[in-house]
Amino acid sequence: MLTDIDHITVKDRPLIVCDVDDVVLQFATPFEAFLATRGHRLLPRSFKLTGNIVSGTDDRVLEAPFVKALIDDFFVEQERWQTPFADAVDSLHALGAEADLVFLTAMPPRHAEIRRRLLDQMALTFPMIATEAAKGPMVAKLHGERPLPVAFVDDMVHNLHSVGDHVPSCLLVYLPPPLEIFQFAPDPHETVRRVENWPQASKLIRSHFTAQDVASHG
Structure with missing residues (x-):
């Protein structure tokens, strides 16, 4: 159940799909x-x-x-x-009041129940999918053909590029942790927006949703 999207119902509002390790929880x-x-x-x-x-x-x-x-x-x-990054929990709850939020965590499915329990302990009860499959097709399937804004947050460039390839309208938010090893990370495409923390990510996502709403009613 936690390894596919069949248990997730997306409502008629914007969608945020978010990675977990080193984005929400420190890894x-x-x-x-x-x-x-x-x-x-x-x-x-x-x-x-x-x-x-x-x-x-x-x-x-x-x-x-x-x-x-x-x-x-x-x-x-x-x-x-594992513990959450500063501002992650509050930011996600605030965003979750305005949009559907789904965790898409890249990990072996056999650990899904433990990850679900850990997120629940932190009051992060948003729906979760644990998979080692490419994220682009998963986000495309979640969002479908809805004419509504969608955003994706991750710390891995290849995941952001995968989603960008499959959901061209998606806001791609790159949120790498402030760690030495990330100095060796590849540079993302120019379509990817880099932020330093959750307050910046939240502001960017809200701006994207507002712009999309204005465009759809223009």
């Missing part, structure tokens, strides 16, 4: 703390985890299967580690 910072408990370190030398996680004893690079297992373990324990 990289608590993941580094989690790694330390396992005797490992993250050395941000490129924009990826595999190849940058090393043994704390001899700086040996951990192989991909081991990194994948560590990420999996972290998601199992996410309720112990």
Whole structure:
């Protein structure tokens, strides 16, 4: 149920689709703390985890299967580690009063129930989809052919580009966390709008909705 859109009903109002890890909930910072408990370190030398996680004893690079297992373990324990970014909860509640809001979280579906529980604990009860599929087709299916504004918020450029390819009218909001590893992230297309925090994201989304509303009644 949490891995597809069949359980989500979009109303006759604007839609906001939002990523979770490192957009709503902190991921990289608590993941580094989690790694330390396992005797490992993250050395941000490129924009990826595999190849940058090393043994704390001899700086040996951990192989991909081991990194994948560590990420999996972290998601199992996410309720112990992950907390929301400043202003995220209040901003989402305010936006959710004006638009439908759906979380589209990129994670193995087997962890969906834990993620759902964690969001609920933070009063972030908006509908959620957990999938490892491309986000563009998912947002396109959610929005359909509705002549209403739609916005997408993510910290990964390839997800923003995917949504832009499938939903050309969508406002693409790039909200990367203030972390060293993101200096290696690829630059987004010029159609993507970068913001630094949730108040900026909220202002941009509201401006987009207002502009679309004016255009539709012009």
